Amino acid sequence: MTPILSVARLSKSFLDYSSEWKRVFSWFGASVTPKEEHSILKDISFSINSGESVAIVGQNGAGKSTLLKIITRTLKPTFGSIGIHGRVSAILELGMGFHPDLTGRQNIYHSSGLMGFSKEEIDRVIEEIEEFVEIGEYFDQPVRTYSSGMQMRVAFGVATAYRPEILIVDEALSVGDAYFQHKSFARIRDFQEAGTTLLLVSHDSNAIQSICNRAILLEQGTLIKDGDPKDVMDYYNALIAQKENSKLEQKEEQSGTTQTISGTGEVTILSSKLSIDSKEVEYIGVGDRVTLEVVVEVHQDIDELVLGYMIKDRLGQALFGTNTHHLGEPIQDLKAGKSITYLFEFEANLGVGSYSIAVAVHSGHSHVIKNYEWRDNMLLFHVTNSAHSEFIGTTWIPPKLNYSIK
Amino acid sequence: MNRIFRDIWSYRYFIISSIKTEFRSRFVRSKLGALWMIFHPLAQVLIYALVLSAVLKAKLPGIESQYAYAIYLMAGMVGWTLFMDIASRMLTVFIDNGNLIKKMSFPKLTLPLIIIGSSLINFLLLFIVMVIVFAFLGHFTFSALLWIPLLMVLTMALAIGIGLTLGILNVFIRDIGQVMSIVFQFWFWLTPVVYASSMIPQEYRHLLFLNPMTGIIEGYHSILVYNKMPQLALLIYPSLLSLALLTLALFLYRKSNAEMADLL
Numbered sequence A: 001m002t003p004i005l006s007v008a009r010l011s012k013s014f015l016d017y018s019s020e021w022k023r024v025f026s027w028f029g030a031s032v033t034p035k036e037e038h039s040i041l042k043d044i045s046f047s048i049n050s051g052e053s054v055a056i057v058g059q060n061g062a063g064k065s066t067l068l069k070i071i072t073r074t075l076k077p078t079f080g081s082i083g084i085h086g087r088v089s090a091i092l093e094l095g096m097g098f099h100p101d102l103t104g105r106q107n108i109y110h111s112s113g114l115m116g117f118s119k120e121e122i123d124r125v126i127e128e129i130e131e132f133v134e135i136g137e138y139f140d141q142p143v144r145t146y147s148s149g150m151q152m153r154v155a156f157g158v159a160t161a162y163r164p165e166i167l168i169v170d171e172a173l174s175v176g177d178a179y180f181q182h183k184s185f186a187r188i189r190d191f192q193e194a195g196t197t198l199l200l201v202s203h204d205s206n207a208i209q210s211i212c213n214r215a216i217l218l219e220q221g222t223l224i225k226d227g228d229p230k231d232v233m234d235y236y237n238a239l240i241a242q243k244e245n246s247k248l249e250q251k252e253e254q255s256g257t258t259q260t261i262s263g264t265g266e267v268t269i270l271s272s273k274l275s276i277d278s279k280e281v282e283y284i285g286v287g288d289r290v291t292l293e294v295v296v297e298v299h300q301d302i303d304e305l306v307l308g309y310m311i312k313d314r315l316g317q318a319l320f321g322t323n324t325h326h327l328g329e330p331i332q333d334l335k336a337g338k339s340i341t342y343l344f345e346f347e348a349n350l351g352v353g354s355y356s357i358a359v360a361v362h363s364g365h366s367h368v369i370k371n372y373e374w375r376d377n378m379l380l381f382h383v384t385n386s387a388h389s390e391f392i393g394t395t396w397i398p399p400k401l402n403y404s405i406k
Numbered sequence B: 001m002n003r004i005f006r007d008i009w010s011y012r013y014f015i016i017s018s019i020k021t022e023f024r025s026r027f028v029r030s031k032l033g034a035l036w037m038i039f040h041p042l043a044q045v046l047i048y049a050l051v052l053s054a055v056l057k058a059k060l061p062g063i064e065s066q067y068a069y070a071i072y073l074m075a076g077m078v079g080w081t082l083f084m085d086i087a088s089r090m091l092t093v094f095i096d097n098g099n100l101i102k103k104m105s106f107p108k109l110t111l112p113l114i115i116i117g118s119s120l121i122n123f124l125l126l127f128i129v130m131v132i133v134f135a136f137l138g139h140f141t142f143s144a145l146l147w148i149p150l151l152m153v154l155t156m157a158l159a160i161g162i163g164l165t166l167g168i169l170n171v172f173i174r175d176i177g178q179v180m181s182i183v184f185q186f187w188f189w190l191t192p193v194v195y196a197s198s199m200i201p202q203e204y205r206h207l208l209f210l211n212p213m214t215g216i217i218e219g220y221h222s223i224l225v226y227n228k229m230p231q232l233a234l235l236i237y238p239s240l241l242s243l244a245l246l247t248l249a250l251f252l253y254r255k256s257n258a259e260m261a262d263l264l
Helices: A020-027 A064-071 A104-114 A119-133 A136-140 A148-159 A178-193 A205-211 A229-253 B002-010 B012-027 B035-056 B068-091 B098-103 B110-136 B143-172 B175-189 B202-208 B212-224 B232-263
Strands: A005-016 A036-048 A053-058 A079-084 A088-091 A166-170 A197-201 A214-219 A222-227 A267-276 A283-285 A289-298 A302-313 A318-323 A331-334 A339-347 A353-363 A370-384
Touching: A005 A064, A005 B232, A020 B143, A020 B232, A036 A064, A036 A079, A036 A214, A036 A222, A053 A064, A053 A205, A053 A229, A064 A079, A064 A166, A064 A197, A088 A148, A104 A119, A104 A136, A104 A148, A104 B012, A119 A148, A148 A178, A166 A178, A178 A197, A197 A205, A205 A229, A214 A229, A222 A229, A267 A353, A267 A370, A289 A302, A289 A353, A302 A339, A318 A353, B002 B012, B012 B035, B012 B110, B035 B068, B035 B110, B068 B110, B068 B143, B068 B175, B068 B212, B098 B232, B110 B143, B143 B175, B143 B212, B143 B232, B212 B232
Parallel strands: A053 A197, A053 A214, A088 A166, A166 A197, A283 A370
Antiparallel strands: A005 A036, A005 A079, A214 A222, A267 A289, A289 A339, A302 A318, A302 A331, A302 A353, A353 A370
């Protein structure tokens, strides 16, 4: 089977010349050495077969968008080659080339032209697009009167009017209303079943693990991992964690000026982890019984120690918080040098998503009185749903269903 | 090379639709719409015809009409406008469309073609209105008009050659755009549009013909003012220069193609 996309020893670098004239002379065959060479992609090779769906992950600046631009042929590789069999459609720049004064219909004709379609080809699908985008009479109104959601719909409609061999989807797709999101994902799945190769750019582990059968990890312009999405995502998360820890150390050097860690320091938080059956976890299932373990160290004699934690959703909204005062277990009269390990066991009745835990040590019923240390984003974890029926929201409230028909 | 032309051919619908879009968006929110496409050139021509002839009352040797100078000026202006319109828009065509080039994959040479198309439409409208106004002024120059297409092609070839060559370089060396906007102003006055080449002292006149536009504009004068065929000898130098510049532009385009999106 010949791969639909094959990338062989691909490198991309941007050349800097001390004078732009030197670049011009180099086209005429003059031997000019560039002053600087910024290497964006280094020696990347992989190939993808038709029907595969591959996630491309990496931190900002890892070279993801450069790689995609080379695949969509907007940028040319410096070295190496890229072979594509078929048409590439990218849902990266939705609404690129839209003209505000033209109607939705006119813009569809115009921007399909930009994608290389002829008028006859668009004539054939225009009604189908109109039906798909469901914006009613707005279809023949100027685009400047559209809401951003409507623009998104029209743009998605154009980009997917014809099934491409390779479809590149950016996570920007998740912008827009849930109804249309669902509809567009259904279309993407149809394409996939018909043999379209999907390239998904995302940071969302859930989306990647549910849609993709393969993931490629880029780090500083090199391909460092290519394989099963779960393995690659674990590796990726470890990579980020490592980065965040080192950042944290940097922050600690300038103590007192940081926002994430604050407090007077009589007691400090040494470590914290989330575990299931005493195995540390980052991904947990809905309703799993987990244990939050926090270790603190006392540096000065104190009258009272209370430890609190708070679970927040990805928007920073508090979902649940309590402390050992409210739980009736404040510890009195602690001597310097002691270390305490707290274990909180609870059922994670949370919806699918990412959550963070903030931890604080203080005295009294809240940290307002005496705050020893407060750490935001102490722990990050993700909730996935594999064992229960699908639901939305951040909280799991499983109902018991009864009904009667009369 | 073949591939470039095949790419462009497959984008012919985009080119036509872009030209339409350009005109449509210019007039879409005005009541009179496309009528403005006639009014603008008409106003331009009428200003020259009425104001200049009435106020300046300048006469030119060889024609009787009291509108002689206005006719002479309009004939030169129509040619110069075509040249300037194309050349100046070509100069910034890649920079102006930088966003599109960076984000979409399509043959970049379609962009200059869109400019050529819309400039040509502008020119034809101006030209038709002008000939009609000429007729109203009692100046009939119809028999020599069949030479106009040749001059148009030559004017456009020179404009494209210069505009595209500099337009490509302008992506990399942005000062070129600034320098050229000044150069174009000088260029206008170094071309016999407002004055006649016969007004230049004999010993300097050959210098005027170093300017490739001189021969072309003199061609417009021959046809539109004197109703004669253009002096073909004057057109040889502009033709050769256009050909050389077009070749250079195409060469630069192919060489710069890979790096252009990097720099935009």
